[in-house]
Structures are given as C-alpha cells and as structure tokens.
Amino acid sequence: MLVTRTVAANGPESWVWWDWVGRHGDDIAAALREHVELTAVAVGIGLAISMPLAVACYRWRRLYAPVLAVTGVIYTIPSLALFVMLIPWTGLSRTTAQIGLVGYTLLILVRNTVTGLDAVPAEVREAARGMGFSPTRQLLRVELPLAVPSIVAGVRIATVTTIGLVTVTALIGQGGLGALILDGLTRFFRTPVVVGAVLSVALALVADLALVLVQWVVTPWSRKSLR
Amino acid sequence: MVTEVVAMSFLGDVVGWFTTGAHWTGDSGVPNRVWEHVWISGVSVIIALLIALPLGLALGHLGRGGFLAVNVSNVGRAIPSFGLLVLSVQAFGIGSTPAYIALVALAVPPIVTNSYVGVREVDSDVREAARGMGMSGTQMLVRVETPMALPLVMAGVRTAAVQVVATATLAALVGSGGLGRYIVLGLATQDRVETFAGGILVALLAMLTEVVLGLVERRVTPSGIGDGAALPLAPAMPATFPGV
Numbered sequence: 001m002l003v004t005r006t007v008a009a010n011g012p013e014s015w016v017w018w019d020w021v022g023r024h025g026d027d028i029a030a031a032l033r034e035h036v037e038l039t040a041v042a043v044g045i046g047l048a049i050s051m052p053l054a055v056a057c058y059r060w061r062r063l064y065a066p067v068l069a070v071t072g073v074i075y076t077i078p079s080l081a082l083f084v085m086l087i088p089w090t091g092l093s094r095t096t097a098q099i100g101l102v103g104y105t106l107l108i109l110v111r112n113t114v115t116g117l118d119a120v121p122a123e124v125r126e127a128a129r130g131m132g133f134s135p136t137r138q139l140l141r142v143e144l145p146l147a148v149p150s151i152v153a154g155v156r157i158a159t160v161t162t163i164g165l166v167t168v169t170a171l172i173g174q175g176g177l178g179a180l181i182l183d184g185l186t187r188f189f190r191t192p193v194v195v196g197a198v199l200s201v202a203l204a205l206v207a208d209l210a211l212v213l214v215q216w217v218v219t220p221w222s223r224k225s226l227r
Numbered sequence: 228m229v230t231e232v233v234a235m236s237f238l239g240d241v242v243g244w245f246t247t248g249a250h251w252t253g254d255s256g257v258p259n260r261v262w263e264h265v266w267i268s269g270v271s272v273i274i275a276l277l278i279a280l281p282l283g284l285a286l287g288h289l290g291r292g293g294f295l296a297v298n299v300s301n302v303g304r305a306i307p308s309f310g311l312l313v314l315s316v317q318a319f320g321i322g323s324t325p326a327y328i329a330l331v332a333l334a335v336p337p338i339v340t341n342s343y344v345g346v347r348e349v350d351s352d353v354r355e356a357a358r359g360m361g362m363s364g365t366q367m368l369v370r371v372e373t374p375m376a377l378p379l380v381m382a383g384v385r386t387a388a389v390q391v392v393a394t395a396t397l398a399a400l401v402g403s404g405g406l407g408r409y410i411v412l413g414l415a416t417q418d419r420v421e422t423f424a425g426g427i428l429v430a431l432l433a434m435l436t437e438v439v440l441g442l443v444e445r446r447v448t449p450s451g452i453g454d455g456a457a458l459p460l461a462p463a464m465p466a467t468f469p470g471v
Contacts, residue, residue, distance in 0.1 A: 076437050078393030081429035084410050084422045088237050160305050167307040168397070171414065178309060185313045185400065193317060197310030204305035 017191045028180070032199060035176025038166045039207070041098055043159050046105030053106075054113035055139065064114060071107035079104070079168045087172065097169040104165060105158040112154025116147025149222060152215040156208050163204045167196070177203075240420045241427075250424075255408065257428065264405035264432060267398065268391045271327055275334030275387060280380065283339040287346025287376070288368045296343035303336035308394045316401045326398040333394055334387035341383025345376025378448040385440035392433045406432065 010018055021028070057064040074082070082100045090096040120143050128138045144151075167178030175182065180196035183189075216223065244250060251257050286292040308329070315329040349372050357371045399407025409425025412418070 073434065076389060076433050077430040078396050078433050080393075080396050080407070080410060081426040081433070084414070085426040085430070088234070088419055088423060157304075164305065164307040167309045170309070171400075178307070181307075181310050181313050185316070188317070190317050193310065193313050197307060197314060200307045200310060201305050208305075 012189065012191075015190050016194050020191050021195060028195060028199070031175075031177050031180050031196070032203070033176075034174075035163070035166050035178075035200070035203060038094075038097060038101060038169065038174065038176055039159060039162045039203075042101035042162050042166075043105055043155065045098070045102045046109055046158060047155070049102070050106055050109035050113060054110045054117070055144075057110065057114050058117045067110060068107070071110055074103045075107040079165050080171060083169060083172050092173045094174055096172055097166075097174040101162055101165055101169070105162060108158045108161070109151075109154045112150050112157075113147060116150025117143055119150065120146045145219075148219050149215060152211060156211045159207050159211060160204045163200060163207065167200055237419070237423075241423050244420050244424045260404065260406050260408060261428070261432065264392070264395055264407075264429075267323070267326065267330070267395045267403060267405055268388065268436075271330035271391050271395070272334050272384065272388050274327070275331045275338060275391075276384065278331070279335045279338035279383075280342055283342030283380075284346055284368060284373060284376065286339075287343040288364070288372060290347070293343065293347070296339055300336040300340040303333070308333055308390070309397055312394065312397055312401060321402045323403050326395070326401060326403040330391050330394055330398070334391050337386040337390075338380070338383040341386075342376055342380045345379035346372045348379070349375045378444060381440065381444040381447055385437065385444060388436050388440055389433055392436050393429075396429050 010016075012020070053067060057067050079100060082103065083096060086096045086099055090099065124142060124146065125138070128142045133141065166174075166176050167181055169175045170178030170182040177196040177200045180192040184191065184193035184196070249256075253259065283296060286296050311332060312326065312329040315325040315332075319325040319328060346368075353371065353375070354367065357367045362370065395403070395405050396407035396410065399405055399411045406425055406428045409421050409428065413420075413422030413425055
C-alpha cells in the first residue's frame with residue numbers, strides 16, 4: 001500500500017491529479033469563460049447603474065446618504081442569502097446570479113466615483129466655468145476625467161470581489177469555476193477544487209493588473225505620478 | 228397579475244414558516260441555529276484576534292513588514308471563501324475543525340492590516356511626547372499606540388466578523404451547524420420557503436453584526452477624530468469585504 005502510494009506519485013489522491021486536468025481541459029476552459037462572463041456583465045451593469053447614480057448624488061447631495069445606506073445594506077447581506085432570496089422571483093437562473101453580483105458592486109462603485117468627483121480642485125472647476133463650459137460639459141470633459149483614478153480603483157475592488165463571489169453562485173446552479181469547486185466537494189475529489197480555487201485567484205490578479213493598465217492608458221496626464 | 232398572486236402566497240408561506248411553533252424548538256429550531264451560528268462566528272473571530280492583533284500591532288510598532296501587513300488583506304480579497312472552505316475540508320476532513328480553520332484564515336487579514344495601519348497612523352509628535360515622558364517601547368505600544376489604534380482595529384474586527392458570519396453560512400455545506408443549514412437543506416429538497424426563511428435569518432444576523440460592532444467602534448473612537456473621517460485618508464485603505 002505504502003509502496004504503491006510512493007510509486008504512483010500523482011493520482012486521484014493527489015492535490016492536483018495532472019492526468020485529470022489534461023483530460024478535462026475543455027471543461028475547465030468553459031468554466032473559466034463562464035466565470036469571466038458573469039464577472040464582466042456584473043461589473044458592466046454595475047457601472048451603468050452606479051455612474052448616473054453617483055453623478056446624481058454629487059449634484060444633489062441629499063441623495064448621497066440614502067443611496068449609501070441602501071447599497072450598504074445590500075453589501076452586508078451574505079451572498080448565499082441574497083441569491084436564495086431571489087430564487088422565488090427569478091429561479092435557479094443566471095439572472096438570479098447576475099442580479100446578486102451587480103448588487104455587490106454598487107456600494108464600492110458609487111462611493112469611489114463620488115469621492116473622485118469631490119476631489120476635483122475648486123480652482124479647476126472655476127476655470128472650467130470661466131471658459132464658458134456648461135455644467136454638463138464641465139462634468140463630462142473635466143470632472144469625470146479627473147475622477148478616473150478613483151473610479152478605476154473602485155472598479156478594481158469591485159472586479160476582484162465579484163470574481164470571488166461568482167464561485168458561490170455554484171450553489172444556485174451557475175458558478176463558473178465555483179462549479180468545479182462544488183463538484184470536487186460532492187465527490188470528495190481534490191483536483192477540481194484546487195484547479196477552481198487557484199484559477200479564481202489567478203483570474204482576480206490578472207484582472208486587477210489589466211485594470212491598472214487600463215487606467216495607465218486612459219489617464220496620460222497622471223502617468224508621472226504613478227508609482 | 229398571476230405572478231403577483233404567486234409572489235403574495237409565497238410570502239404568506241414564508242410568514243407561515245416563521246409562525247410554525249416546530250421551527251422554534253429543538254436542535255433544528257431557529258434559536259439553536261442562531262446560537263450555533265453566533266458561537267462558530269464568535270469563536271473564529273476571537274481566535275483570529277488573538278493571532279492578528281499582536282502581529283499587526285507589533286509590526287506597526289516596529290515599522291516593519293508593512294508591505295506584507297497591508298497586502299495580506301488585498302490578497303485575502305482575491306481568495307474565494309467558498310474555495311478556501313472546501314480546501315480546508317479536503318485537507319482536514321469533515322467536521323467543525325476545518326470550518327473553524329477556514330473562518331479564522333478569512334478573519335486574520337483585515338485585522339492585521341487595520342491594526343498595523345492604526346499604529347502607523349499615530350502622530351509622530353505623540354510618539355515623541357511619549358518618549359519624552361520616559362516611556363519604554365513596550366509602554367508606548369501598550370499605553371499610547373494601542374489605544375489610539377483602537378478605532379481602526381475595531382473597524383477591522385467588524386469587517387472580519389461580517390465576513391465570518393457570511394462564510395459560516397457556507398460552512399453548513401460541509402457539515403457544520405448554524406443558519407446555513409436551512410439554506411443548504413432547503414436547496415437540496417427544493418423547499419423554497421425554508422431556503423428563503425434561512426436567507427432572511429442570515430441577512431438579519433449579518434446586519435445585526437454590522438450594526439452592533441459599528442456601535443462598539445463608535446464607542447472606542449474618541450470624540451474629535453470624528454465620524455470615521457480618518458478612515459478613507461489612511462495611506463492603505465482599510466480592508467472592507469462584502470458578505471461572501
């Protein structure tokens with residue numbers, strides 16, 4: 001027994017059984033693709049909701065506290081609880097997963113955008129007004145561009161967080177890489193769990209680096225101040 | 228119209244679940260499940276505090292390992308708690324031990340980061356004054372730096388606790404008790420009412436944790452520092468996590 005273990009160094013009992021990984025390359029790629037899609041759609045819709053919401057909070061200050069309170073409550077609800085509370089309405093579907101995932105991005109994105117807009121120096125704003133910019137033009141051409149670093153910082157946190165949360169959606173029949181983890185749990189088979197978890201962490205790191213790059217590209221004026 | 232009726236009767240069923248006496252007694256009753264959940268979470272956070280607090284405070288006092296102390300929570304954010312939990316089970320077997328190990332591992336990073344940042348944030352004038360009063364390094368850490376770091380430490384504990392309460396729900400999947408049982412069993416038996424009731428209970432417990440620890444945080448924040456205004460200005464943004 002002991003001898004066979006040592007000889008068959010890599011097998012179903014190992015943390016990563018390479019043979020299994022080799023035979024399931026397609027499944028793993030499909031899980032990874034689904035993971036990326038769920039994340040990208042969640043952050044995309046999250047941005048589409050948060051941007052106007054943040055601008056509204058910036059213009060009409062009284063909105064900000066209630067918006068933070070509502071998005072904060074959503075943020076505090078444990079993901080599994082939020083997903084299962086959506087099931088009666090949207091079923092065990094991708095929509096359910098997607099609604100929940102979008103919900104978690106809102107607090108971070110709204111807060112970072114408003115913080116970024118608030119940080120625009122008053123002189124810059126006055127200069128824009130002095131040049132005859134309308135409020136809308138000032139927002140689009142001056143204030144939002146200057147808030148980009150703070151917005152991107154929010155997108156980075158939201159993306160990395162969402163990538164982790166996607167794994168939980170395996171419990172409602174979705175999950176991307178989380179489905180591999182769940183599969184490994186139900187069969188007590190380590191390899192898919194390790195593959196799912198490691199790829200999820202790797203995806204988070206790659207996405208984070210990619211977003212740093214995006215910021216570098218879209219804010220040429222702040223390159224010198226980048227570390 | 229039809230869906231509205233269905234939704235109403237569903238919510239009626241959920242109210243029915245909560246008003247059924249049998250759901251309030253015994254091992255699988257709500258009070259016992261709440262107690263299990265609070266116990267698992269509380270023990271995990273306390274063990275994490277015993278590990279993370281001395282580490283973070285000492286690193287902050289010595290001004291060493293800052294890169295590690297700050298980035299441990301960034302890396303922690305990227306690690307899926309579900310994956311960590313399942314890996315822990317496969318390493319240490321089924322039962323409550325692997326759940327505790329995973330929960331402690333999740334709670335350590337935000338507390339380390341925040342206690343490190345809390346100590347580093349102490350004004351150098353304050354430090355010099357303490358030294359001028361003849362305090363030794365240890366005295367300064369215990370009597371000056373730690374009390375001043377307390378609000379940020381508590382913010383870290385709150386973040387960690389909310390995340391632990393959330394992940395303890397998932398621990399029901401691997402044989403641990405707590406409110407996650409209702410969700411896991413409900414999903415397995417396609418009992419949407421029980422699943423939903425479990426979701427409500429978990430959400431309420433997480434929010435209660437957030438509110439209670441938020442009050443404690445405010446209590447230990449000296450007046451003058453203000454409404455957490457110091458937090459966003461911290462050089463390393465204090466760790467925040469969603470319920471996972």
